[in-house]
Amino acid sequence: MNRVEGHVKVTGLATYAAEYPIEGVVYAYPVQSLIARGRVARVDASDALAMPGVLAVLSVADPPELAEDADAELALFQRREVAYRGQLVAAAVAGTYDEARAAADAVRVEYEPADHDVSLRADHPGLYRPEVVNPNLPADTGQGDVEAGLAEAVTTVDVTYTTPVLHNNAMEPHASLALWDAEGRLLVYDSTQGATTDRDMIAKTLGLPPGRVRVVSRHVGGGFGSKGTTRPQAVLAALAARAVGRPVKVALTRQQMFDVTGYRTPTIQRLRLGADGEGRLTALEHVALSQSSTLKEFAEQTATPTRVMYAAPALRTAHRLVRLDVATPSWMRAPGDCPGMYALESAMDELACAAGIDPIELRVRNEPEVDPDTGLPFSSRNLVACLREGARRFGWDRRDPRPGVRREGEWLVGTGVAASTYPAKRRPCKAVARVLDGGFLVQVAAADIGTGARTALTRIAAETLGVAPDRVHVEIGDSDLPDAPVAGGSMGTASWGSAVVRACEELKKDGREGRADTTEEIRQDSRLTRQAFGAQFAEVRVSSVTGEVRVPRLLGVFAAGRIVDAKLARSQLIGGMTMGLGMALMEETLTDEEFGGFLRRDLAQYHVPVCADVPDVEAVWLEEHDERLNPMGAKGIGEIGIVGTAAAIGNAVHHATGHRVRELPITPPKILMARF
Ligand code: MOS
Numbered sequence: 001m002n003r004v005e006g007h008v009k010v011t012g013l014a015t016y017a018a019e020y021p022i023e024g025v026v027y028a029y030p031v032q033s034l035i036a037r038g039r040v041a042r043v044d045a046s047d048a049l050a051m052p053g054v055l056a057v058l059s060v061a062d063p064p065e066l067a068e069d070a071d072a073e074l075a076l077f078q079r080r081e082v083a084y085r086g087q088l089v090a091a092a093v094a095g096t097y098d099e100a101r102a103a104a105d106a107v108r109v110e111y112e113p114a115d116h117d118v119s120l121r122a123d124h125p126g127l128y129r130p131e132v133v134n135p136n137l138p139a140d141t142g143q144g145d146v147e148a149g150l151a152e153a154v155t156t157v158d159v160t161y162t163t164p165v166l167h168n169n170a171m172e173p174h175a176s177l178a179l180w181d182a183e184g185r186l187l188v189y190d191s192t193q194g195a196t197t198d199r200d201m202i203a204k205t206l207g208l209p210p211g212r213v214r215v216v217s218r219h220v221g222g223g224f225g226s227k228g229t230t231r232p233q234a235v236l237a238a239l240a241a242r243a244v245g246r247p248v249k250v251a252l253t254r255q256q257m258f259d260v261t262g263y264r265t266p267t268i269q270r271l272r273l274g275a276d277g278e279g280r281l282t283a284l285e286h287v288a289l290s291q292s293s294t295l296k297e298f299a300e301q302t303a304t305p306t307r308v309m310y311a312a313p314a315l316r317t318a319h320r321l322v323r324l325d326v327a328t329p330s331w332m333r334a335p336g337d338c339p340g341m342y343a344l345e346s347a348m349d350e351l352a353c354a355a356g357i358d359p360i361e362l363r364v365r366n367e368p369e370v371d372p373d374t375g376l377p378f379s380s381r382n383l384v385a386c387l388r389e390g391a392r393r394f395g396w397d398r399r400d401p402r403p404g405v406r407r408e409g410e411w412l413v414g415t416g417v418a419a420s421t422y423p424a425k426r427r428p429c430k431a432v433a434r435v436l437d438g439g440f441l442v443q444v445a446a447a448d449i450g451t452g453a454r455t456a457l458t459r460i461a462a463e464t465l466g467v468a469p470d471r472v473h474v475e476i477g478d479s480d481l482p483d484a485p486v487a488g489g490s491m492g493t494a495s496w497g498s499a500v501v502r503a504c505e506e507l508k509k510d511g512r513e514g515r516a517d518t519t520e521e522i523r524q525d526s527r528l529t530r531q532a533f534g535a536q537f538a539e540v541r542v543s544s545v546t547g548e549v550r551v552p553r554l555l556g557v558f559a560a561g562r563i564v565d566a567k568l569a570r571s572q573l574i575g576g577m578t579m580g581l582g583m584a585l586m587e588e589t590l591t592d593e594e595f596g597g598f599l600r601r602d603l604a605q606y607h608v609p610v611c612a613d614v615p616d617v618e619a620v621w622l623e624e625h626d627e628r629l630n631p632m633g634a635k636g637i638g639e640i641g642i643v644g645t646a647a648a649i650g651n652a653v654h655h656a657t658g659h660r661v662r663e664l665p666i667t668p669p670k671i672l673m674a675r676f
Pocket of ligand 1: 193333
């Protein structure tokens with residue numbers, strides 16, 4: 001299907017959070033901490049308040065009233081302590097955006113700085129084992145004896161990979177527009193991945209019952225996780241609007257987004273693998289280090305994909321975390337699984353090379369019968385089929401396994417493969433369907449963050465009702481609609497779709513209206529491991545002169561249950577793969593060790609792939625029938641596309657050059673270090 005809102009989007013009529021024309025709106029602009037740790041000693045707002053159009057200055061000098069148990073990243077201006085450089089310490093409110101910005105510049109903040117530490121290191125004394133890692137998984141797992149498995153192995157690999165800080169960089173910057181009515185009800189137009197959860201979090205932060213808050217978010221220009229939780233600009237808009245008695249808009253700049261809208265934690269990951277003479281794993285160990293802030297614990301689940309991937313008699317995963325003077329890391333597309341699979345799938349390639357076994361064959365030989373971690377059966381697992389189909393399409397059988405032997409002029413040429421996986425879950429959701437004007441209206445507080453969710457739900461509803469899609473109108477993006485979980489964790493379509501199917505089934509029985517709540521249905525789901533799988537293939541050309549890496553060809557083959565709509569799915573998957581290419585070769589936010597915060601804060605310095613970087617990205621999928629997921633039989637596809645891509649490219653770079661870069665991104669200097 002074409003996107004149902006495609007026309008309003010391309011004609012500029014789709015309204016994003018910052019664009020609602022509201023009578024009497026004024027603007028708030030943040031003041032950010034210039035130190036990474038310490039205290040705000042004094043705030044002098046007198047100059048700012050004397051400037052034209054200025055209505056108020058909010059700051060830690062006069063903490064606005066907020067709930068005592070507010071999330072530490074959202075508890076604006078409550079404490080004088082500074083936890084990271086770029087944290088909001090004040091804000092100016094004025095009649096225009098430019099007046100607010102000028103006034104924010106004129107707010108004088110004096111600090112009592114303290115020494116800071118913003119660097120994740122493998123030998124950091126503050127590393128500890130968190131109780132659990134996201135979303136609520138054991139930090140460590142283990143079975144068998146890893147040391148014994150390594151001792152008996154014929155081939156071993158002991159390698160450490162690092163991934164840098166990455167930023168989500170959605171196209172639409174975070175923005176919020178807040179209005180209080182005379183009865184003390186708050187309306188927020190917000191750029192969010194979930195109106196229901198955003199409403200609840202804003203209400204909790206302000207100490208309001210959820211019924212007093214409404215979030216409207218009809219169109220969202222991407223999020224990749226950064227809009228999966230409420231961000232400070234929404235709270236700032238609400239506080240400023242309350243303070244000045246006018247509607248207030250806060251539109252973050254790209255630079256501000258780097259500081260306060262989350263990022264992917266850097267990782268240091270050590271992999272130890274042992275294999276017998278046939279390439280069967282005797283031991284597999286994955287230890288992942290990552291960071292969080294002093295404000296709260298965010299423990300990324302980096303090593304969790306290793307728990308489900310391969311059969312090994314000794315299998316250990318562990319996570320360690322250190323709290324630094326940094327902003328709290330957050331969700332970024334396939335959080336954990338993406339950097340974790342980069343390391344695991346790079347290490348599997350190193351093992352294949354060391355053992356002299358084809359990397360596809362190595363993976364096939366280590367295919368588990370059941371989930372190696374829990375012993376549960378997989379609802380469906382078609383990794384081998386993806387690898388085989390990808391090999392056929394990619395022409396893998398013509399590959400010479402020797403690294404560093406194909407040269408075309410200055411260019412070294414190579415190919416690589418990696419496996420991909422991502423959990424396929426769903427969360428409770430409500431929906432309503434009713435007959436309306438000869439058609440059907442379906443309501444659910446889902447979010448379309450550019451994925452095509454509105455369109456997919458239209459198709460799901462139409463198929464359930466047995467009518468043409470143009471007779472179905474799906475309304476989403478408003479917390480006044482039936483409660484729904486976020487667009488996140490590749491669970492959107494599965495969660496909202498389940499509720500839409502049930503509501504439409506009820507409508508068919510009732511003739512007029514159907515309501516659904518999938519809480520009970522999901523509680524009764526059988527205990528199974530539900531994962532999507534895929535295989536990523538990359539061809540690279542590496543310049544021996546400049547060290548640049550070109551990717552003329554990427555192929556992803558996925559097994560993700562039933563694909564609801566081919567056009568939407570292809571767009572999601574090639575988007576994920578393109579983001580994976582960025583992770584492999586370009587994306588990196590440098591931390592400023594001297595002053596704290598980040599050194600790269602815009603898209604001139606934080607490079608993402610453009611069309612010229614991805615001449616040929618192909619995503620295909622296998623027919624997969626899995627009845628034990630949800631009524632659609634669909635697994636999520638928002639995140640699996642990015643998983644494994646960076647490993648496939650890194651493995652291809654090794655195949656091209658014979659040189660293994662273990663620190664992402666694979667930039668020209670790291671290639672040139674190898675000296676061809
Ligand atoms: Mo996705 S990072 O779970 O929004």
